[in-house]
Amino acid sequence: MVFEGEIVGRYVTLRSATIEDAEFTLAIRQDKKITQYIPYLDITLEQQIAWIKKQRETEGDYFFVVWNKKNERIGTNSIYDIKNSTGETGRLTMKNCSALESLENQFLLSSFAFEILKLEETHSYTYEDNSRALRFSDFFGYTIQSEKFDKQDKKVYKSSLNSENFLSSQEKLCKLIYRSTKNFFSIRNNA
Secondary structure, X not given: OOOOEEEEXXXXXXXXXXXXXXXXXXXXXXXXXXXXXXXOOOOOHHHHHHHHHHHHHOOOOEEEEEEEOOOOEEEEEEEEXXXXXXXXXXXXXXXXXXXXXXXXXXXXXXXXXHXXXXXXXXXXXXXXXXXXXXXXXXXXXXXXXXXEEOOOOOEEEEEEEEHHHHHHHHHHHHHHHHOOOOOOOEXXXXX
16 A cells, blocks of 8 residues: 655654665665565565555555655565554664664654554564564563464564553653654655
């Protein structure tokens, strides 16, 4: 699906991915440093373009490119498989960004999920040895619900975040990101 607007924060802006973003989104998913905890994409640029075209038409699937305030692409993030007021977050990649840009990226996606889409819960999957991502998830209010093993026998945790936990974490997150309790999340319509 395409979100016809921008999700704007103080440090980053999320925009729905377009065909023009295909080269960037493929390159970031083929960067070995970034993809050590997410699936590597072994595809061509033409296949990535085709995937973005299909994703833009897929109901319940939002794929964003993260832009910094210098108008540079610095990452991706998504919420997808939205069904019955629940969705999965993922496709999170960040490159050459600050900690504040990374935190705000996830904060904006969560705000979008709970305040705009009105979801009741989101979930994500994280490898056991990705301690940084597990701490990040915990900070946002995610709780581990279950564990499983992938095809390479690596342990993966399924974590979930409900709207109530996110709302209770919002003040703490705003203080950290903005040094204020004011939320700087806004929507800019492109219509």
